[in-house]
Amino acid sequence: MSAPRTPAACLIGWPAAHSRSPLIHHYWLRTLGIEGGYVIEAVPPEDLRDFVLRLSLRGFVGANVTIPHKEAVLALSTPDTRAKAVGAGNTLWFADGELRSTNTDVEGFLGNLDASTPGWDEAEEALVLGAGGASRAVVFGLLDRGVKRIHLANRTLARAEALAAQFGPNVHPLPWDAIDGILPRAKLLVNTTSLGMHGQGALDVDVARLPIGAVVTDLVYVPLVTPLLAAAGDRGLKTADGLGMLLHQAVRGFELWFGQRPEVTAELRALVEADL
Numbered sequence: 035m036s037a038p039r040t041p042a043a044c045l046i047g048w049p050a051a052h053s054r055s056p057l058i059h060h061y062w063l064r065t066l067g068i069e070g071g072y073v074i075e076a077v078p079p080e081d082l083r084d085f086v087l088r089l090s091l092r093g094f095v096g097a098n099v100t101i102p103h104k105e106a107v108l109a110l111s112t113p114d115t116r117a118k119a120v121g122a123g124n125t126l127w128f129a130d131g132e133l134r135s136t137n138t139d140v141e142g143f144l145g146n147l148d149a150s151t152p153g154w155d156e157a158e159e160a161l162v163l164g165a166g167g168a169s170r171a172v173v174f175g176l177l178d179r180g181v182k183r184i185h186l187a188n189r190t191l192a193r194a195e196a197l198a199a200q201f202g203p204n205v206h207p208l209p210w211d212a213i214d215g216i217l218p219r220a221k222l223l224v225n226t227t228s229l230g231m232h233g234q235g236a237l238d239v240d241v242a243r244l245p246i247g248a249v250v251t252d253l254v255y256v257p258l259v260t261p262l263l264a265a266a267g268d269r270g271l272k273t274a275d276g277l278g279m280l281l282h283q284a285v286r287g288f289e290l291w292f293g294q295r296p297e298v299t300a301e302l303r304a305l306v307e308a309d310l
């Protein structure tokens with residue numbers, strides 16, 4: 035009889051790029067005393083189907099999926115509600131002999147707000163900037179948690195309109211130049227655009243117009259404290275950073291693959307921060 039294999043997960047992407055996921059999962063494996071692994075697999079688009087269909091044969095209990103495969107993987111697995119709504123899967127696992135996919139950005143976004151800014155979900159109105167893939171995960175999460183009115187501002191209004199049409203009447207598309215008028219009503223402001231990231235343009239939003247007690251969160255995490263978060267902090271507003279979301283989105287995958295729900299600890303944050 036052969037010895038049971040050590041469970042391992044992988045990150046499927048192309049081309050091979052630096053990722054913090056191995057650091058995160060190795061930390062949890064080590065601190066929880068689980069014998070397991072997490073490796074990066076560079077898989078070109080033409081090999082994706084074969085790789086995913088043989089995931090188990092290759093010895094993997096599951097995988098993370100990143101650029102450019104997050105949409106393609108839906109057709110190669112059974113997507114859950116989140117993956118379907120977001121239109122992208124970033125995590126694969128096996129259940130009842132079936133390969134399933136989910137999108138853990140939703141849980142990462144919500145988990146980070148719950149941990150960093152508890153009470154945030156009392157906000158009835160939110161302003162979300164950006165209408166790409168990350169925005170879809172955010173909008174799904176906010177609706178799921180009962181936020182009643184989501185103003186969705188995007189440089190290209192048509193993308194915000196398409197997203198609103200998908201998610202229903204609580205999502206209101208907003209032209210980019212109308213942001214100022216909505217700020218005084220937004221108890222929650224979420225930046226899902228790449229503005230504010232190192233090497234990208236600046237995000238020009240006047241946080242002084244937000245109501246007292248508003249929560250501001252940025253999905254950008256390089257730099258860790260974006261100009262938006264710095265300005266919000268200076269005004270005494272509550273903030274949640276993008277690194278928190280990155281760490282919290284990894285929790286669900288680990289739990290699905292290795293059977294224990296890990297904690298996002300200060301020690302883990304410090305480890306990943308040192309790698310940014």
Ligand code: ATR
Pocket residue numbers: 163164165166167168169188189190191193226227228229235
């Ligand atoms: P992701 O999956 O990370 O959301 P994406 O789908 O490429 O990535 O979306 C990027 C978002 O950042 C979009 O909302 C984009 O606006 P457009 O839909 O108009 O392209 C937004 N974005 C990127 N650069 C921007 C800029 N210079 N000004 C305003 N918005 C910008």
